[in-house]
Amino acid sequence: MTESRDALLAALVWQGELGADEAIGDVFVDRTVPAPKPESQAAPALALVADGAHPADDCADLDALRAAIEAHEHPLKHGARTCVFADGNPAARVMIVGEAPGRNEDIEGKPFVGMGGQLLDRMLAAIGLSRHDEDAARAVYITNIVPWRPAQNRTPSTEESAIFLPYVRRHIELINPALIVTMGNTPTKALLDTTTGIMKMRGGWTDIMVGEVARPCLPMLHPAYLLRQPMDKHKAWTDLLALKAKIEELQ
Numbered sequence: 479m480t481e482s483r484d485a486l487l488a489a490l491v492w493q494g495e496l497g498a499d500e501a502i503g504d505v506f507v508d509r510t511v512p513a514p515k516p517e518s519q520a521a522p523a524l525a526l527v528a529d530g531a532h533p534a535d536d537c538a539d540l541d542a543l544r545a546a547i548e549a550h551e552h553p554l555k556h557g558a559r560t561c562v563f564a565d566g567n568p569a570a571r572v573m574i575v576g577e578a579p580g581r582n583e584d585i586e587g588k589p590f591v592g593m594g595g596q597l598l599d600r601m602l603a604a605i606g607l608s609r610h611d612e613d614a615a616r617a618v619y620i621t622n623i624v625p626w627r628p629a630q631n632r633t634p635s636t637e638e639s640a641i642f643l644p645y646v647r648r649h650i651e652l653i654n655p656a657l658i659v660t661m662g663n664t665p666t667k668a669l670l671d672t673t674t675g676i677m678k679m680r681g682g683w684t685d686i687m688v689g690e691v692a693r694p695c696l697p698m699l700h701p702a703y704l705l706r707q708p709m710d711k712h713k714a715w716t717d718l719l720a721l722k723a724k725i726e727e728l729q
């Protein structure tokens with residue numbers, strides 16, 4: 479009895495050290511055992527991949543896309559509270575793609591609401607942009623590559639990014655932005671299909687084909703990185719000015 483109590487206490491301390499410091503559901507789920515997949519979900523997904531089709535392709539609007547993402551069975555979904563879909567003005571000409579929700583985003587259900595998000599809002603405000611602006615010319619729309627919070631805020635793997643990429647590409651088609659900004663390594667590598675790191679990619683425009691349209695994409699340093707490395711904020715400022723200049727070219 480004492481032995482099992484000690485083992486349970488040690489497991490609890492270990493989880494705390496890993497950052498698993500809160501309950502996210504009412505029911506205990508043993509995640510050391512692979513979750514059984516209902517056949518009705520597993521089989522069609524394989525068939526769709528084999529056909530070359532993807533559930534995202536059928537989404538005619540944002541509600542359908544959100545529903546398709548929420549229905550996508552993925553282990554990350556079971557460790558998160560909320561599907562973090564997007565925030566901002568869907569009519570915006572600038573679409574920002576981040577990495578994945580963190581703890582605050584998971585709680586609020588919106589991307590970039592933690593400290594990094596607050597810095598992002600201030601950075602955007604410095605060039606006259608806001609996620610809350612009703613005027614499409616001054617608005618931004620924000621999403622992430624991965625819609626579910628990875629445990630302990632780890633960086634999503636390349637495989638996880640690849641799984642959700644078709645949804646992001648459809649998201650871009652539906653929003654139809656004139657410009658895309660990728661924040662940090664994960665969305666830059668996924669959307670620009672590159673292995674080159676953000677330090678080399680940042681600040682340079684690259685056209686990406688989404689649907690039939692080539693859209694200029696600007697990789698920038700992630701706000702969470704800038705919070706850790708404020709000495710690099712001048713690089714973000716240079717990139718913001720490049721974004722502002724490109725927006726002015728649109729007018």
Ligand code: URA
Binds near residue numbers: 578661
């Ligand atoms: N970092 C991101 O990339 N996205 C969020 O939504 C929050 C933090």
